Amino acid sequence: MTIAYARGTRSLGICDRCGFRFLLNTLKAESVRGIKMNQRVCDSCYDPDHPQNFQGMKPIYDPQALRMPRPDIPEAPVPPYVPPTIG
Numbered sequence: 001m002t003i004a005y006a007r008g009t010r011s012l013g014i015c016d017r018c019g020f021r022f023l024l025n026t027l028k029a030e031s032v033r034g035i036k037m038n039q040r041v042c043d044s045c046y047d048p049d050h051p052q053n054f055q056g057m058k059p060i061y062d063p064q065a066l067r068m069p070r071p072d073i074p075e076a077p078v079p080p081y082v083p084p085t086i087g
């Protein structure tokens with residue numbers, strides 16, 4: 001059984017952050033880490049969920065090692081510079 005709601009195109013709602021009155025259908029739901037926090041706020045109070053909040057929630061595929069690498073050939077060490085002595 002589904003519950004039917006009225007459209008409410010002219011109904012008003014109170015912003016949960018600033019307390020001003022807006023059209024109910026213009027209020028946005030806020031979420032933290034993708035979970036809705038049961039807050040409806042206006043456009044100026046809306047704080048979108050920052051992508052940094054989703055760290056560790058998605059697997060990251062970033063391998064660093066190479067298959068069959070060919071290391072660089074080491075060069076002979078350069079002797080330290082000794083200035084010529086005069087006299």
Ligand SMILES: [Zn+2]
Binds near residue numbers: 019044
């Ligand atoms: Zn507001």
